[in-house]
Amino acid sequence: MTTKFLRSLSSVASSAEINKKYEVWRRTQEAVTKLNTLQSNAQTLEKIRKQGGKRSEQNVPNMIKFAERVGISLDDVDKLSIIHVSGTKxxxxxxxxxxxxxxxxxxxxGFFSSPHLVEVRERFRIDGIPISREKFTNYFxxxxGKLEKTKKSAEDPMPAYFAFLTVMSLHVFLKEKVDVAIMEVGIGGQYDxxxxxxxxxxxxxxxxxxDHTSILGETIDKIAWHKAGIFKPGVPAFTSLQQEAALNVLxxxxxxxxxxxxxxxxxxxxDSNGDDITLGISGTMQRHNAALAxxxxxxxxxSRQKDQSQQEAPSEDDNNHQFILNHTEVKTLPTAVTEGLRQCRWDGRDQRIHKTGVSYYLDGAHTLESVQQCIEWFKTSSAEESKQISGRxxxxxxxxxxxxREANVLIEPLVxxxxxxxxxxxNILFSTSNTVDATNLTVTxxxxxxxxxxxxxxFERLAVKKLQQQKHEKESTQTDTSCSAAKKSKLDNDSLENGDNSQHTVCMIEDSVITKDFPCISSALTWATQGREPNTSLQSFTEVPSKLRNAEHIQILVTGSIHLVGGVIGLIGSE
Structure with missing residues (x-):
C-alpha cells in the first residue's frame, strides 16, 4: 500500500469504513495495473526513436478512431469548450x-494534465480537484470495456498509455458536463x-x-514547428515571449x-492602479505563464459571454472584463481573476515543504532554462529560511x-x-518494488x-573541475609558487573534458562536495535527511560523513525530473 493511502486510513473511525476504503483502493490498483499494460516497453520505444518518430503522423487519425470506438465523435469533441496549450516549459x-x-x-x-506526480487520477481534475478513486475506476x-468490445480482430490496436488517458479525459469531461476543458499537450503538438x-x-x-529532441528534433525551430501544430484556422492563438528562431516559426x-x-x-x-498581482506559484518564470493564462x-x-448573450448592449459591469495586457501596463483585473492567480496551486513546481529539521525544495525542472530559474528560486528561498535558523x-x-536530456546541461549550473x-x-520509490501509479515500463x-x-x-567531474579552477585562480595571485598537496592531487583538465572517469574518487578530497548514489528514492531520502523523515525506512540507513552531521536544519533541493519530485511527494506527503 502507498504511504499516502496508509496515512488516510488513520482518520477513518470504524472497521466498516476501513474495509470500504480499502476496497475502493484495491479496485483502483487493479485499474492502474491494467492501464500500465498499455505502456510501450523499452525495446519498442527504442525502435521508435531510431525511426525518428516516423509513425507519429498516424497518432491523430488513430485517436479519432479510438474516440469513435468509445462512442465519442468529433462532433462530441466540438461540443467541449476547450483551451489547448502546448509548450516546453x-x-x-x-x-x-x-x-x-x-x-x-x-x-x-475540467483539466487534463500530464504527467501525474503521485496518482494517475491527478491527470483528471474537476473544479481543481483530482477525480475520486471511485470515479477514476468507473470511468477507466x-x-x-468499450475499446475491447469494438476490437474487430486480435490485431486491432489498443491505444497506448497516453492516448488512452486522452480518450478517457474526453469521456470524463463530457460525462461531468464541464463548462470549460483545459487540455495540456503531452509531447509536441502536431502529432500529440x-x-x-x-x-x-x-x-x-x-x-x-x-526537450524530447529524439522525437521533436534537435533545434528550437523544429520544436517550435511541432508546438504550433495545435493552431487551428480562425482560432486565436497566444504565445509567451520566445527566442527569435522559435517566434519566427510560430x-x-x-x-x-x-x-x-x-x-x-x-x-x-x-496593475495600473498600483494593486499587487500575487501569484500562487513561486518563480520568476510564472509571470510569463500567468500572463498567458x-x-x-x-x-x-x-466567447462564452457572446454565446450566451442576445447581442445586448454591454453594461458597466461588462466593461470590467475588458482587460488586456500590453508592454507597458496591465489594466485592472477583475477580482475573480486576481484571486484565481493568487490561489492557484501546482505541486512540484517551485514548491517548499517544511518539516521539523528538514525542508524540501521541489521543482521538476528538466531544461537548462527551467533549471536556471529553479536555482534562482532555491538560492533566494533557502537563504531567507536560513536567516530564521540559529544553528548550522x-x-x-x-x-x-x-x-x-543532456545531463551535463542540467548538472553544470547546479554545481x-x-x-x-x-x-x-x-525514479523508483523502493528498491524492491514500486507503486502501480509510479510504474514505468518504458525503461529497464x-x-x-x-x-x-x-x-x-x-557531477563529480564538474565539481572537481570547478575546484581546480578556483584553486588555480587563488594560487595565481600568490607569490609562493611551491606546489601544494592539493595541487598535486588535481586531475588533468584534458582527462576531465574527455570523460575520463578513472580518477573520479578525487571527489573525496576535503574541499569537494560529498556524492552518493542510491537504488531508490526512499533510501536516498533516508540518507539525505539523516533519518529525520518519518515516512522513510531506517532499515538500510547508511552512515553519513562527519561533515554532514549535527546540523540544525537540512535543506534538500529535489530537481531534474518531475517524476522524481512526484516520488518524493508520494513518500513525504504534500502540505
Whole structure:
C-alpha cells in the first residue's frame, strides 16, 4: 500500500469504513495495473526513436478512431469548450492558472494534465480537484470495456498509455458536463494525442526550449514547428515571449494555418492602479505563464459571454472584463481573476515543504532554462529560511535526469549552488518494488541505475573541475609558487573534458562536495535527511560523513525530473 493511502486510513473511525476504503483502493490498483499494460516497453520505444518518430503522423487519425470506438465523435469533441496549450516549459502551470481563474469566475472546470506526480487520477481534475478513486475506476473500466468490445480482430490496436488517458479525459469531461476543458499537450503538438481537437476556443504556447529532441528534433525551430501544430484556422492563438528562431516559426505556421497569433508580455507585479498581482506559484518564470493564462481566459470568457448573450448592449459591469495586457501596463483585473492567480496551486513546481529539521525544495525542472530559474528560486528561498535558523544549515541536492536530456546541461549550473552533498537515485520509490501509479515500463531498471551512476560521475567531474579552477585562480595571485598537496592531487583538465572517469574518487578530497548514489528514492531520502523523515525506512540507513552531521536544519533541493519530485511527494506527503 502507498504511504499516502496508509496515512488516510488513520482518520477513518470504524472497521466498516476501513474495509470500504480499502476496497475502493484495491479496485483502483487493479485499474492502474491494467492501464500500465498499455505502456510501450523499452525495446519498442527504442525502435521508435531510431525511426525518428516516423509513425507519429498516424497518432491523430488513430485517436479519432479510438474516440469513435468509445462512442465519442468529433462532433462530441466540438461540443467541449476547450483551451489547448502546448509548450516546453510552463504549459502545465499556464493550464493550472487558467483552471483557477475560470473556477474563481464560477465556471465548472475540467483539466487534463500530464504527467501525474503521485496518482494517475491527478491527470483528471474537476473544479481543481483530482477525480475520486471511485470515479477514476468507473470511468477507466467504462472506456476500456468499450475499446475491447469494438476490437474487430486480435490485431486491432489498443491505444497506448497516453492516448488512452486522452480518450478517457474526453469521456470524463463530457460525462461531468464541464463548462470549460483545459487540455495540456503531452509531447509536441502536431502529432500529440490531444490534437484530435479541431475547434478549440483558443490556443496557447508557453516558453519553448530543447526537450524530447529524439522525437521533436534537435533545434528550437523544429520544436517550435511541432508546438504550433495545435493552431487551428480562425482560432486565436497566444504565445509567451520566445527566442527569435522559435517566434519566427510560430508566426509562419500561424500564417500558413490561418490564425491570428499574439505575443503576450510578462505579467507585472502591479496593475495600473498600483494593486499587487500575487501569484500562487513561486518563480520568476510564472509571470510569463500567468500572463498567458490571463489572455487565454479573456478570450474564452468573451466567447462564452457572446454565446450566451442576445447581442445586448454591454453594461458597466461588462466593461470590467475588458482587460488586456500590453508592454507597458496591465489594466485592472477583475477580482475573480486576481484571486484565481493568487490561489492557484501546482505541486512540484517551485514548491517548499517544511518539516521539523528538514525542508524540501521541489521543482521538476528538466531544461537548462527551467533549471536556471529553479536555482534562482532555491538560492533566494533557502537563504531567507536560513536567516530564521540559529544553528548550522546544510544543503543537499537530490537529482535525477531521464530520457534524451543532456545531463551535463542540467548538472553544470547546479554545481555552483554550494551544496554540501549531492545525492542521485532513479525514479523508483523502493528498491524492491514500486507503486502501480509510479510504474514505468518504458525503461529497464538496469538502464535507470546506469543513468544514475553516469549522473553522479558527471557531477563529480564538474565539481572537481570547478575546484581546480578556483584553486588555480587563488594560487595565481600568490607569490609562493611551491606546489601544494592539493595541487598535486588535481586531475588533468584534458582527462576531465574527455570523460575520463578513472580518477573520479578525487571527489573525496576535503574541499569537494560529498556524492552518493542510491537504488531508490526512499533510501536516498533516508540518507539525505539523516533519518529525520518519518515516512522513510531506517532499515538500510547508511552512515553519513562527519561533515554532514549535527546540523540544525537540512535543506534538500529535489530537481531534474518531475517524476522524481512526484516520488518524493508520494513518500513525504504534500502540505
Amino acid at each position: 510552463g504549459k502545465g502551470s499556464t493550464c493550472a492558472f487558467c483552471e483557477s481563474i475560470l473556477r474563481h469566475q464560477g465556471y465548472k472546470t 473500466w467504462d472506456v476500456l 494525442s490531444t490534437n484530435l481537437v479541431r475547434k478549440p476556443v483558443v490556443c496557447g504556447v508557453s516558453s519553448l526550449g530543447l 508566426q509562419n505556421r500561424a500564417k500558413e494555418i490561418g490564425c491570428p497569433l499574439t505575443i503576450v508580455p510578462s505579467l507585472p507585479m502591479l 490571463v489572455q487565454l481566459c479573456k478570450v474564452w470568457t468573451d 544549515v546544510i544543503r543537499i541536492l537530490l537529482f535525477n535526469s531521464t530520457g534524451d 555552483d549552488c554550494g551544496f554540501d552533498a549531492a545525492v542521485f537515485c532513479p 531498471k538496469e538502464s535507470q541505475l546506469n543513468r544514475v551512476l553516469a549522473n553522479m560521475l558527471l
